[in-house]
Amino acid sequence: MVLNEQSHLHECQAEVEQLREIGRLFYRRGWSVGTSSNYSVVLSHEPLELLITASGKDKGALGPGDFVRVDGKAQPVVEGQPKSSAETWLHVVAAAQQSDVGAVLHTHSVWGTLLSDHFGDDGGFWISGYEMLKGLEGVRTHEHRQWVPIYENTQDIPTLAEQVKDQFQAPDQAPFHGFLMRNHGLYTWGKDLFAARRHVEIFEFLFECVARKHQF
Numbered sequence: 001m002v003l004n005e006q007s008h009l010h011e012c013q014a015e016v017e018q019l020r021e022i023g024r025l026f027y028r029r030g031w032s033v034g035t036s037s038n039y040s041v042v043l044s045h046e047p048l049e050l051l052i053t054a055s056g057k058d059k060g061a062l063g064p065g066d067f068v069r070v071d072g073k074a075q076p077v078v079e080g081q082p083k084s085s086a087e088t089w090l091h092v093v094a095a096a097q098q099s100d101v102g103a104v105l106h107t108h109s110v111w112g113t114l115l116s117d118h119f120g121d122d123g124g125f126w127i128s129g130y131e132m133l134k135g136l137e138g139v140r141t142h143e144h145r146q147w148v149p150i151y152e153n154t155q156d157i158p159t160l161a162e163q164v165k166d167q168f169q170a171p172d173q174a175p176f177h178g179f180l181m182r183n184h185g186l187y188t189w190g191k192d193l194f195a196a197r198r199h200v201e202i203f204e205f206l207f208e209c210v211a212r213k214h215q216f
């Protein structure tokens with residue numbers, strides 16, 4: 001059978017449209033410019049399968065065929081699909097750690113990038129005292145302290161994946177809602193795409209507050 005451009009996506013049209021909308025929104029907000037970023041939705045957990053944006057696409061104008069279905073090893077599940085980026089591994093790792101992760105979003109914002117460098121040598125930073133922290137899943141009070149880990153921006157994806165796995169298993173820093181890669185960008189997730197999008201919005205709001213407070 002010869003695959004046409006979008007035949008690998010006919011079972012997930014709703015998810016495709018939701019991710020295209022995320023792309024338009026994040027592009028307008030300046031969080032996904034210059035073909036940066038990637039977004040995924042978990043299609044199934046057992047076995048793990050994700051729908052993720054194809055590599056190198058303009059996120060402000062994602063086409064209906066600009067998506068790839070990948071398995072729990074970040075490999076395409078259907079032949080003839082466009083390529084996904086090396087960052088696909090990190091989506092798979094985040095989705096594999098918790099059965100209630102339904103979507104993973106990766107963005108490249110100015111404030112997140114500045115903070116990731118400023119606090120990079122500390123391995124992360126705390127955010128506390130902001131009402132907007134209550135937008136993170138499970139946070140009930142603005143007195144909450146949220147740790148945002150920062151990992152070096154390495155091409156060594158297996159090492160990075162191990163760091164992320166360790167963080168998921170570190171009970172003292174729960175809840176773990178996202179991390180920064182140094183001079184690169186944010187990864188966050190949620191039980192569905194709405195929750196993951198909310199987490200991007202909340203983190204970006206908080207990043208700007210923290211960065212402006214430090215008078216960047």
Ligand SMILES: [Zn+2]
Pocket residue numbers: 036037038087106108184185
């Ligand atoms: Zn990236």
